[in-house]
Amino acid sequence: MANENKLQNLIGHCKEYGFxxxxxxxxxxxxxxxxxxxxxxxxxxxxxxxxxxxxTQMHDNIVGIDAAIFMHPxxxxxxxxxxxxxxxxxxxxxxxxxxxxxxxLEGLADTWNQQADVAEAAGTADLASSLRDKAAELIATTEKxxxxxxxxxxxxxxxxxxxxxxxxxxGNWTDVRQFNLMFSTEIGSVAEEADTIYLRPETAQGIFxxxxxxxxxxxxxxxxxxxxxxxxxxxxxVARGFIFRMREFEQMEMQFFVQPGSxxxxxxxxxxxxxxxxxxxxxxxxxxxxxxxxxxxxxxxxACDIEYDFPMGFKEVEGIHSRTDFDLKSxxxxxxxxxxxxxxxINQHYIxxxxxxxxxxxxxxxxxxxxxxxEEDLSTADKQDSRxxxxxxxxxxPIKLAVLPLTKKDGLPELAKNLIAECRPHFKCFYEEKDSIxxxxxxxxxxxxxxxxxxxxxxxEDGTVTIRYRDSMTQxxxxxxxxxxxxxxxxxxx
Ligand code: ATP
Numbered sequence: 100m101a102n103e104n105k106l107q108n109l110i111g112h113c114k115e116y117g118f119x120x121x122x123x124x125x126x127x128x129x130x131x132x133x134x135x136x137x138x139x140x141x142x143x144x145x146x147x148x149x150x151x152x153x154x155t156q157m158h159d160n161i162v163g164i165d166a167a168i169f170m171h172p173x174x175x176x177x178x179x180x181x182x183x184x185x186x187x188x189x190x191x192x193x194x195x196x197x198x199x200x201x202x203x204l205e206g207l208a209d210t211w212n213q214q215a216d217v218a219e220a221a222g223t224a225d226l227a228s229s230l231r232d233k234a235a236e237l238i239a240t241t242e243k244x245x246x247x248x249x250x251x252x253x254x255x256x257x258x259x260x261x262x263x264x265x266x267x268x269x270g271n272w273t274d275v276r277q278f279n280l281m282f283s284t285e286i287g288s289v290a291e292e293a294d295t296i297y298l299r300p301e302t303a304q305g306i307f308x309x310x311x312x313x314x315x316x317x318x319x320x321x322x323x324x325x326x327x328x329x330x331x332x333x334x335x336x337v338a339r340g341f342i343f344r345m346r347e348f349e350q351m352e353m354q355f356f357v358q359p360g361s362x363x364x365x366x367x368x369x370x371x372x373x374x375x376x377x378x379x380x381x382x383x384x385x386x387x388x389x390x391x392x393x394x395x396x397x398x399x400x401x402a403c404d405i406e407y408d409f410p411m412g413f414k415e416v417e418g419i420h421s422r423t424d425f426d427l428k429s430x431x432x433x434x435x436x437x438x439x440x441x442x443x444x445i446n447q448h449y450i451x452x453x454x455x456x457x458x459x460x461x462x463x464x465x466x467x468x469x470x471x472x473x474e475e476d477l478s479t480a481d482k483q484d485s486r487x488x489x490x491x492x493x494x495x496x497p498i499k500l501a502v503l504p505l506t507k508k509d510g511l512p513e514l515a516k517n518l519i520a521e522c523r524p525h526f527k528c529f530y531e532e533k534d535s536i537x538x539x540x541x542x543x544x545x546x547x548x549x550x551x552x553x554x555x556x557x558x559x560e561d562g563t564v565t566i567r568y569r570d571s572m573t574q575x576x577x578x579x580x581x582x583x584x585x586x587x588x589x590x591x592x593x
Pocket of ligand 1: 301343345461
């Protein structure tokens with residue numbers, strides 16, 4: 100399946116089966132804002148839980164917090180977001196369409212790389228390699244101009260490559276301008292007295308401003324971490340790629356506070372630990388890669404992305420950043436409050452250094468769905484057949500067990516409901532008695548339910564049921580009394 104088709108089919112599937120809907124759909128939607136439906140919200144919650152437990156439950160020295168979305172406006176001055184959190188953008192004068200400059204240039208590089216693939220397939224290796232070199236050079240030049248904030252250079256690069264607007268088809272561009280990504284609103288009941296505040300563009304700052312609160316009340320000793328999940332908001336100029344780039348999204352961030360000088364070691368530690376976490380979901384290492392940042396953000400002394408091979412190609416799902424003491428030092432300066440730690444091991448006061456792991460929950464949902472979505476051709480010599488299956492890691496599946504009585508009579512629904520009553524306190528179950536068993540299985544495949552159990556007449560005789568496995572579609576008979584234990588064991592997180 101072509102990747103573009105895969106993305107479109109996945110979006111359609113998510114809507115059809117109650118995973119993800121466009122926000123305010125009956126009003127024609129709100130761009131780059133999405134709602135999670137009955138199965139999507141379960142999947143998202145399970146991913147969040149897995150991350151949260153991996154961080155807090157599985158580490159003695161990491162604790163979680165839940166800070167407010169609204170924060171004092173000076174927080175965003177201190178963090179650098181008021182001055183630096185912006186993307187260069189350009190408008191087409193004819194269509195009035197706005198573009199992110201780096202996306203326009205990356206788009207051209209992508210086109211050249213696709214042409215290189217075609218040339219290679221046609222046996223013209225020289226052409227393929229020169230196209231790839233051209234694309235790599237364009238990306239490198241773009242990155243350099245972006246890092247230098249060279250807006251004139253970026254505009255010249257767009258014009259010299261004859262990049263045109265996809266709507267008007269013209270190259271009638273405005274100058275490149277910076278566009279701050281933070282949403283602002285007002286706090287206070289009386290308009291004249293209201294203060295402008297921002298919806299947080301990242302959850303990290305809620306951790307930094309609570310660093311001493313948590314360290315003191317939790318009697319935490321360095322090295323230690325503070326984890327948080329929650330909503331973040333960015334007015335992305337061009338939102339694209341379904342839930343990959345949203346204006347309202349959720350982050351899962353952990354700031355790890357370390358002794359100055361030990362940050363490189365911890366950075367390497369967390370790089371490895373986070374990749375292990377991804378692979379623990381049963382995903383092949385070939386679907387992931389690291390992308391080390393060459394040009395670093397103003398606060399970092401090392402940074403990399405964990406990239407996954409999404410239907411649109413390799414893209415960032417998580418960032419690991421060695422943030423130095425930039426944030427705490429800056430908050431100390433702006434607030435006038437001391438944010439130092441006394442290290443009894445070395446008898447010294449210092450501002451800790453920080454290594455951050457920052458992952459987008461929605462991007463992780465998209466990753467898991469892209470990985471799990473399969474269209475399978477099950478045709479045999481005499482029958483055409485196919486199915487869509489979500490091969491989700493069982494611990495993340497919205498429903499763990501579907502219980503299906505073969506018929507609506509003969510006491511089979513009662514047996515099924517008894518089984519649900521037994522299992523329900525342990526994991527999420529689903530009961531269905533309509534339609535043929537085959538159709539019911541297919542509906543469970545489509546939402547990723549790893550186990551289906553069918554209650555039939557034999558159950559009444561010998562206390563056994565048929566259990567059917569989602570991925571292999573094989574079935575076997577097991578004791579009704581064992582179902583709860585088996586499903587629980589194979590779907591729990593730890
Ligand atoms: P990008 O380069 O894709 O804009 P970023 O480098 O700005 O991302 P960070 O600020 O490092 O992202 O945020 C950490 C994580 O938050 C990202 O790895 C991503 O998973 C998630 N994230 C960031 N922006 C968005 C968004 N607009 N929609 C969904 N997830 C996002």
